[in-house]
Amino acid sequence: MPTTGNPVLNLSVFAVFVLITLYIVYRASSRNVTASDYYAAGSSFTGAQNGVALSGDFLSAASFLGISGGIAAHGYDGFLYSVGWVVAWLVGLLLIAEGLRNTGRFTVGDVLAFRMKQRPVRAAAANATLVISFFYMIAQMAGAGGLIALLLNVTSKTGQALLIAVVGMVMVFYVLVGGMKGTTWVQIIKAVLLLLCVTLMSIFLLGKFGFSLSAIMQQATENNKLGEAVLDPGAKYGFSTMSKLDFVSLALSLVLGIASLPHVLMRFYTVPNASEARRSVVWATWTMVIFYLCTLVIGFGAMALVGTDTIAAAPGGENSAAPLLAFRIGGAVLLGIVSAVAFATILAVVAGLTLAASASFAHDVYANVIKRGNAEPRREIRVARWTAVVVGALSIIGGIAANGQNVAFLVSLALALAASANLSTILYTIFWRRFNTTGTLWSIYGGLGSCLTLIIFSPVMSGAKTSIFPDVDFAWFPLGNPGLVSIPFSFLCGFLATIFSKQEPENAGKAAEMEVRAISGIGART
């Protein structure tokens, strides 16, 4: 136990799926000519399509495998992730989506550098994007590796490392062929499939227990060492002062980080106007609410039917809860389908991420910093493709190192980075007239630097037996998630640096343009 069915059957369901999506990408991208087509799909998607794709960016391996696994292992403490993910959409809807879409074109750097000195700010924005995407990719790679290991029942670390490498290469191939349009279609298809999948599983589970969540929880408590205590807070985060702070810090990173992720920000550019951008977030919110309600049912369902200990012992650890539950209730076929959907999920998210990272390098660093705005579009796209290859290779290595960690937890680190580097800077630049280049650089680098430093010296990296490097101990920061410190720190850095540096009167015209465009949408697409 647990045998997870017949590897050949699993693999065939899944290979068929991969081939179908690749075909769609190929078809969708046959007219991928301009830079705008490659990065922003020519801004040609409707709000509804984009909304589903937007939620697709978020219904990632972390959400599906990590959160249901988190709930299956830790009950209430896992549920925090579901709530954070849903509420985070409001940050995107109210504060970011329209203003960003109205002032930017392809990347976060477009918006942050809008009224600032172009080169340093673009370089800073690109650095932040690369670091955040790298951390987020690691989580996806680790999730993909665990999933395939489970499908093929590969238990050796070397075998899993090899799987992560192969999976990573397939994903990079997707981006190279597809660009944004292909990626958006994969997101749409997989978001719909994933939503159907979790909804049907949840309805089935609820039906089995007489449509009573309480009954599912009842049986769940019988299959967890903690018994009824798993339904209360504290199963994962414990009761010490520091662990409570860690819980709060995670919660803060979740709610502020999700809408600050570069690939999510970039998704706001693929709609033709601001009202479509708004509509797409409304669509995404609905999809999210349904999805995260289902993770609650699936998480407790997995605890009830599979049992926490069995999940922890499976290849992939906590991340295997949903696939194991699928096997338990629907045999090899359902496992094959769920795994294929989960894999497509990871594939699509990684494609979106790689694209965001490569766009930020090619568009911000290559075209605007190195070539000073005179890059030939075709060469720019070539640089973007090469960046995709490099980012992909690095994250494969990272994914192998992080193999076995809960992917939702790994993602929360990327979220802390995103909230620290991007959120403060975007909000200041859209809503605060006085904000200037010095402030921008300080809030990006202050947030990114403090967050990165605290992650490196946290128990996540070293010093505990669950660390990525368990054999060494250089940890001095007590929290697993640095958001509680680094997010306020970046706001403070941006504020103080702006106050104590002189204003940039030469940019008054640009500042007026930015404010008018962000708020009214005038001149956003001319």
Add this chain to the structure above:
Amino acid sequence: MTKAMWSPGETQHEDREYRGFASFDDPEALSYVDSNGNPNFALIQQTDEFRSLRRRLTMFIFPMTVLFLASYLTFVLLSAYARDIVSIKVIGLINLGILLGLGQFVTSIIITLGYARYAKRRLDPQRKLLAEKTGVEE
């Protein structure tokens, strides 16, 4: 438009355009757009229509942000520091904390729909007014 790629000289260029339009004999209706067809943002920023739009927008989004963050943080802080309270069983084994968490789902839906409605009724008409006055469309 290649807004993302201006050269450093472009700002000065626009300033000159701006001064050009401050002259008295230009018809007012034209002054929101310069001779290249680019909107004159500094003038648009000063219009009552724009100020009113900005006020309507900020009047909604900032209080709502405070509201949902406060509600979320209440859930989080209660979960961390008032565990006895959130552990109270309400419906069968479902405790107060889970219900509070699900409550966040409900408030998220309400705020999303509320914003969509507000934007449709209060923001979009104002944007239209501004577009009519300035002759500049999105």
